[in-house]
Amino acid sequence: MVGPTRFMTLLSCFELGVVDALRDRPGRTAAELGQVVGAKPDAVEQLLHLLVKEGFVGYDEGAGTYVLDGLAEVPEKDLRRALTYMNMIKVVALRQLFHLTDSARSGTLVGLKELYGYQGTLYGAVAEHRDLREAWATLMDTVTANIDPWFFGVIDVPSGARVLDLAGNTGLGAINTYRMKASPGLRVTTFDLPEKEAECLANFKLQGVEEHCSFIGGDVFDGVPEGFDVVLIKHFLDMFDKDDVFRILQAVNRSLAPGGQVNIMVPVYPEDIRDSTNYNVDFFPAFFIGATMGQGGPQKLSTYRRWLVECGFEVTKTVTKDSAAVPPDVIPVQAVLCATKTH
Numbered sequence: 001m002v003g004p005t006r007f008m009t010l011l012s013c014f015e016l017g018v019v020d021a022l023r024d025r026p027g028r029t030a031a032e033l034g035q036v037v038g039a040k041p042d043a044v045e046q047l048l049h050l051l052v053k054e055g056f057v058g059y060d061e062g063a064g065t066y067v068l069d070g071l072a073e074v075p076e077k078d079l080r081r082a083l084t085y086m087n088m089i090k091v092v093a094l095r096q097l098f099h100l101t102d103s104a105r106s107g108t109l110v111g112l113k114e115l116y117g118y119q120g121t122l123y124g125a126v127a128e129h130r131d132l133r134e135a136w137a138t139l140m141d142t143v144t145a146n147i148d149p150w151f152f153g154v155i156d157v158p159s160g161a162r163v164l165d166l167a168g169n170t171g172l173g174a175i176n177t178y179r180m181k182a183s184p185g186l187r188v189t190t191f192d193l194p195e196k197e198a199e200c201l202a203n204f205k206l207q208g209v210e211e212h213c214s215f216i217g218g219d220v221f222d223g224v225p226e227g228f229d230v231v232l233i234k235h236f237l238d239m240f241d242k243d244d245v246f247r248i249l250q251a252v253n254r255s256l257a258p259g260g261q262v263n264i265m266v267p268v269y270p271e272d273i274r275d276s277t278n279y280n281v282d283f284f285p286a287f288f289i290g291a292t293m294g295q296g297g298p299q300k301l302s303t304y305r306r307w308l309v310e311c312g313f314e315v316t317k318t319v320t321k322d323s324a325a326v327p328p329d330v331i332p333v334q335a336v337l338c339a340t341k342t343h
Helices: 004-016 018-024 030-035 042-055 076-094 098-107 110-116 129-153 172-180 194-206 242-256 281-294 301-310
Strands: 058-060 065-068 162-166 187-192 215-216 230-234 261-269 313-320 334-341
Touching: 004 018, 004 076, 004 242, 018 030, 018 065, 030 065, 042 058, 042 334, 076 098, 076 129, 076 281, 098 110, 098 281, 110 129, 110 172, 129 172, 129 261, 129 334, 162 172, 162 242, 172 194, 172 215, 172 230, 187 301, 194 215, 194 230, 242 301, 261 301, 301 313, 301 334
Parallel strands: 162 187, 162 230, 187 215, 230 261
Antiparallel strands: 058 065, 261 334, 313 334
């Protein structure tokens, strides 16, 4: 009952500017804060009760003034990352999840249709709706920038390999591949829907990698381009139900020569679903079914291993990111699976 109210109370104090006002000048009253942020002092006082309760903000009963408490000690970089996540949840998920039950029944995003008149997935809607795009794309760029160094530290890319970044969006993954696994002759290609091409090529040029990175337009369900030694699949398989995951893995298998490699990064559920330290179960089912795809969701690592074998691969390495190394405001626990085509 209190999850949505706690979430919005905290986020509203940031959106109103209350936290910034206290950072600029500590020791303000509710009346002073109300004047600064353009809200009634009574509302400011009500909203700040929760922040005082949680130790985010301090309150002097005698003087009736507020100062930052726990929030004063949060580094700016960490705070901005957390707020990026919170804004995405508000814009992309909170309103749409009102329609979660109907989305589960229909296998479609009822919330997108009701709120935006859009029939499709979030990944199509972001091209047409600026608020969705800014909330989602900003977060995904942050996620990619934070997780890619770990991903590329785990996988092996042979020198001079031809690498395909499957569903690579607008090229950030390809750019990171070239920079983090650099070798003479390395070529990296982004494969995604044709409408991503212009922005992708512009990003390659802006980053000075256009001689080493390229783009192929297409749909993975129509086939995966051939002629590559390594295929990367990041932030993608978990978007689909089992049947479609198999279609993707089988298409990748057909595209590779024997010995070709696939490196996959996905959020995973714990083997014991009751593990209270892993929040993937709390977040992803509703997020994928109600807010992004109308289907999908992560699996256990053991499930992904089994599916790879069934699709003609030999799993050579699996690594799950240490939860202690994940910032406390970041929900996904990621894993990497490396596999080689056997047949």
